[in-house]
Amino acid sequence: MQQLILRNKNKIAAASGLLIAVGFASHLLFGQEQVSVVALIIASILGIAPIAIQAYQALRVKVVSIDVLVTIAVGGAFIIKNFEESAIVTFLFLFGAYLEQRTLNKTRSAIKELTEMAPQSAVRLTEDGESEEIDIDDVDVGDLLLVKTGAQVPVDGTVREGSGYINEASITGESVAVGKEIGSKVFAGTILDNGTITIVADRVGEDTTFAKIIELVEEAQDSKSEAERFIDRFAKYYTPLVLLLSAIVWLISRNIELAITILVLGCPGALVIGVPVSNVAGIGNGARHGVLLKGSEVIHDFSRTDVMVFDKTGTLTIGSPTVAATHYYGGDDAMVKSAILSVERQSDHPLARAIVNHLGELALATVDETDVIKGGGIAARVDGKSIIIGNAALIAERGITISDEAASHIRALEEEGNSLVLVALEGVLVALFGIRDQIRSGVEHDLRRLKRLGVKRLILLSGDNQGTVDQVARHLGLTEAHGHMLPEEKAHFVKGLQQEGHIVAFVGDGVNDSPSLALAQVGIAMGSGTDVAIETSEVVLMNSDFSRLPHALGLAKATARNMKQNIVIAVGVVLFLLSMVFFSPWMNMSIGMLVHEGSILVVILNGMRLLRYRPRKLT
16 A cells, blocks of 8 residues: 555645645635635645655654654644645645656666667678678677668777778767778767778677766766755754654643644744745746756756866857868859869768858759779869869879968968868869868857856867867867867766866767766756757756856856755744744744744745846856
């Protein structure tokens, strides 16, 4: 029976809430006192059942929890026939527990989604050159595996034959596909965008990088689930004190009504209500402004954040490479653009796609004799003219002269972290493109707001090269930046900050960020990021609006302050009422309950102020 009641605790809370509404409506609208009393009594009995069971279970392990005090206080309220108090307190207590459990269950689903994303099979090459599809668990170290265009790389390995471009966003978080050739390392869970490769398995099963990501998320979430709610920690001292005081009063005075009065007045009605009201109001404000805050625990930690760590791609930057700068060197620009577009449309390389998107719709020319140069670019003939599109090394290899003006442009673009694409037509350099992942608009301003809100260190961790990472950090005024970082290295860095005593918030958007998102005290995901990142995190910036981050931090601080205010109000009123029972001749049950209910109204109104919260503008 106990398990049945606890399993249906949420349904009981809903039924209790409905009965409370019926009770108050019967009294205030229809004057049906008897119906009101019956509804509130049934609501109280329903609500106290799971709380009493939890109190009993706590006492069995010698823990005097807040469930114990609520149970005794509700019993006392029944004795003095204050059914409104008993019904409301039990309902709000159950509703707060529901919100906490819902958040926990939602976070746990990240493990399942990660597991579903892991490779399930592989194509193994036999000694006679045939191929066979096998289960991923049957792959052994040293096996030769075939990976075709669009397929997942099944294990960590080394390219033995072939070449292609692999999307490693699930591991490094970088949006630009990485070229792979013989000798290159590849990771499980990444996608081969184009080409065909044969790899030799180096790490399989639980040893792969992707498997380690799953393991890190599991470990981080297990440690977080052990965190106690603040009210339970407070109740560790508050609950026994009230019970002891009531027992002492009864032993001395033998006045059972006085002892029950102390229990009822000491019942933390405003305390139980105050924190959930602040929490719900803060979460409601965030939801209206594009910020999802997942529960009270994250608000407490978020409000104390002093170090914020950022992923780069998709977080501080847009997440896809675009043309940042163009230079044309003489000639017919329209003809040059048409020739470039005609050639680049035939390539699925990420840099080629960026150029095609940049040039838009133009008249196309006839392309012949296309030759893809591995690791360099592409050569072709357009309307009978030779054209070369590629990196600086390819242009130099073909003996094409680079003018002083073009050399100056190249140096400037490289310093800004651009990938370079040069175009030569009939042996003459005619165009230069600088391509990079663009920084989100307004990010620099938003980072200054975070500093104003008390974040002392802003750190960038990325799988990108150190030069690009440093350039982004300098532009945005970040405290420090680290490149070439794999997921486990990011998680290790976050753990090191925590060991130094910092409260760390990690902001990211990809599967590769999920270990750090789960490990940090506060994981913050961009709304357009992967489902795993969103589920693993405690805060989600909907629509990936980075400007919501300062609002979220300011709101968390305001909500934490509001919670403390409500606790002070609730405890202060209880102490005042208890003292007046002994020292004031005018204090009686009716006046005490009036003040008690008034304190509940005060904490509710104080919490509702959060619905109007707006961050201060940066001056």
